[in-house]
Amino acid sequence: MKLLRTCLAITLFGLLCVFACSAHAQEPPVFYHWSDPVRLSFGVGGGYVWHTGEEANLPTTRKEFEVGGFGAYNIVPNLSFAGYAVRGFENRTWRVGLGPRLGVWKSDDKNHAASVSLRYAWHAGPESELPAFKHEWEAGGEYGFTFSPKVILAAYSAFGLDSHTFRSSVGARYKLF
Amino acid sequence: MPENRPSWDDVLAGTPLNMEKILETIHKAVGALPSGFGAEELAAVIEGNVAQAFSIENLLAAKAKVATDLVAFFAAGGSGPVEKSPTDLV
Numbered sequence: 049m050k051l052l053r054t055c056l057a058i059t060l061f062g063l064l065c066v067f068a069c070s071a072h073a074q075e076p077p078v079f080y081h082w083s084d085p086v087r088l089s090f091g092v093g094g095g096y097v098w099h100t101g102e103e104a105n106l107p108t109t110r111k112e113f114e115v116g117g118f119g120a121y122n123i124v125p126n127l128s129f130a131g132y133a134v135r136g137f138e139n140r141t142w143r144v145g146l147g148p149r150l151g152v153w154k155s156d157d158k159n160h161a162a163s164v165s166l167r168y169a170w171h172a173g174p175e176s177e178l179p180a181f182k183h184e185w186e187a188g189g190e191y192g193f194t195f196s197p198k199v200i201l202a203a204y205s206a207f208g209l210d211s212h213t214f215r216s217s218v219g220a221r222y223k224l225f
Numbered sequence: 226m227p228e229n230r231p232s233w234d235d236v237l238a239g240t241p242l243n244m245e246k247i248l249e250t251i252h253k254a255v256g257a258l259p260s261g262f263g264a265e266e267l268a269a270v271i272e273g274n275v276a277q278a279f280s281i282e283n284l285l286a287a288k289a290k291v292a293t294d295l296v297a298f299f300a301a302g303g304s305g306p307v308e309k310s311p312t313d314l315v
Binding site: 080126158190221 | 303
């Protein structure tokens with residue numbers, strides 16, 4: 049009888065441990081106020097960019113390296129407001145873009161992710177190097193891979209809704225925060 | 226609205242096509258690297274992921290989830306969970 053009680057006690061203790069662990073695993077997510085700086089991300093980086101599409105609307109320099117800053121504000125888990133400011137090495141023009149970004153897929157380990165975005169882009173710099181449409185809406189697709197905690201490998205393609213041209217790029221970002 | 230603005234069908238049809246060009250470039254870049262870094266394996270993983278990620282089903286599912294999350298976000302007085310993504314800085 050004493051042995052049975054001991055076995056029951058051990059079983060009960062084991063079950064309690066299992067329940068405690070599962071309760072711990074299902075902790076409610078931490079809520080952050082909209083103004084909390086934890087929602088912000090910022091990084092610097094660059095890549096190789098090339099332009100294709102409607103011949104008449106393509107910029108003079110069609111392939112080049114560019115560098116700049118990239119930032120985002122996470123609104124809800126699959127939606128961010130993202131922006132960038134980059135400068136081309138050869139064409140010496142600035143391009144600035146701003147708009148919402150919808151996450152469509154993430155790998156199980158969350159290191160690979162894909163998103164689609166809509167953003168407004170402005171170009172500024174030497175007149176001879178500017179594209180036919182100096183500002184326009186762009187629709188795009190992005191892919192990011194967290195290579196290390198601070199380094200993201202990036203690829204994107206964006207389609208200018210007025211110019212009918214694609215801008216595509218592969219590169220890397222160094223995450224500052 | 227300018228007359229030459231494309232339809233959403235053009236946009237949706239065009240973006241994945243250009244993603245193929247991105248993959249082609251990744252392949253070329255990987256081919257130019259010395260072997261042994263695991264770059265070939267990474268390129269294969271990315272290619273598989275891109276094919277899986279950019280689907281209308283995923284897009285609609287993400288849109289529905291975001292709509293639900295936004296309602297919860299505003300109902301909670303402008304607060305909620307934060308989940309950053311590698312694509313935030315792309």
